Amino acid sequence: MAPVIFITGGARSGKSRLAERLAGSFGMPLGYVATGAAGDGEMAARIARHRQRRGDAWTTIEEPMELAAALRENDGRFAAVLVDCITLWLTNLLLAYDDSTRCLDQVKELTAVFPHLATPIILVSNEVGMGIVPENRLARRFRDLAGEANEMIAAAADEVHVTFSGIPLRLK
Template sequence: MARILLVTGGARSGKSTYAEARTLELGTPAHYIATAQAWDDEMEARIAAHQARRGPEWVTHAEPLDLVKVLRETDTAPRLVDCLTLWLTNLMLGEKDWETAAKALVATLPDLASPVVFVTNEVGLGIVPDNRLARDFRDAAGYLNQWVAAAADEVILTVAGLPMKVK
């Protein structure tokens, strides 16, 4: 089984920077699988900031929906998937069956030869959202994170820029 690492934490917790460093420790060049979509100027700026801090040791793949396909296509070097919660957002807003997609992703992990580092947001520590879509998203993210964490060899929680080993 490939080495699977899940890095989770809240917004601006340092999870992406930590995950990038851990991925590069596994070898270069590394594949950066970006799930974000630039729906507005603010998101475009966030994507640009992530791209600006990556160097030539990264090969970037923009894939908002089909993670299984891109993980299979890039199974020649370490991969970083940033991030699962944006992927989940894309699936849910696109009215895709997120649960089937998530279970297919987890089922694929044991077949991969090269390491994968996943970034995800911990969204279940706050208040109960006031609308159904937000509650559905929070619940789906919780299940997705549990499933990937169960399949992962290691789970790291980042808080205030500090990594804490959970598994």
Template sequence: MRQLILGGVRSGKSRLAERLATACDAPVTYIATAEARDDEMAARIAAHRAHRPAHWQTMEAGVALGAAIEAAAQPGTVVLVDCLTLWLTQLLCAADADTALPQQREALLDAVSACQTELLLVSNETGMGIMPMDALSRRFGDEAGRLHQDLAACCERVILTAAGLPLVLKGDPL
């Protein structure tokens, strides 16, 4: 089953994804998208690493997230991707964003659509706030919204988390 887990910052979306991955009782590959570009992000990444079970395999995707999912999606395994909005931010900030973003977005959607193993996709829901003042932030909101809609269409379950509580928007209840 392919699942998209959305929520705001500190909503519990990553913890929910980790709990769902553990419940599958299968080998887990955790695909990380964050890059430690400053000390605060490095500390966040370290905290996430320390929290994950030691027997989980970790892959660092960079911008080639679709290729990472394809490589990790082996029969009888669980693939957990955390998080799509960090991946999107890195693409939008790349020097070649206008060409890389559409190519990598298409590769991601193809990989998710073709995935035959348990797939958990974590992403920040950012479309519930005010309209940002600058062009890059508005583009990010637009791109994240379109990406979430396209992923929701090809996932069997979509969950919105708030205050640590899951609300199933699409698919079977938890």
């Protein structure tokens, strides 16, 4: 069983940079599973910044929904695979299914794959539950879904890190 590393933290807290550094420590080649899509100009710019920072050393696999399948299909192809990010994946699932239970079933499927992978996996997720209670139902459902999913993934991971203001802390 390859190591599974989970990294969480706030927006723009250094999660992806830490994940990229940890992935690189496993050697080359590197895989990057991108769960987000460029739905608008701002998101396209974010994706471009991430790609530029990573450079040509990474092979990008775009998979907005079938994350467990993407990890199984690419197992053994890379020295490490970085999944960025769980939060966008959960957004895609919630908008497609409109059912938190079905989304959490996908998280269970994801964590069930971990023990069978030969490739180290690094997963990045936002910590969205440390602020105020959102004003609308969808935002509250998402906050709760993300919290439950992060808890499930953290429990299944070998290592868990959190980043605050660019400073990583290892929790597990």
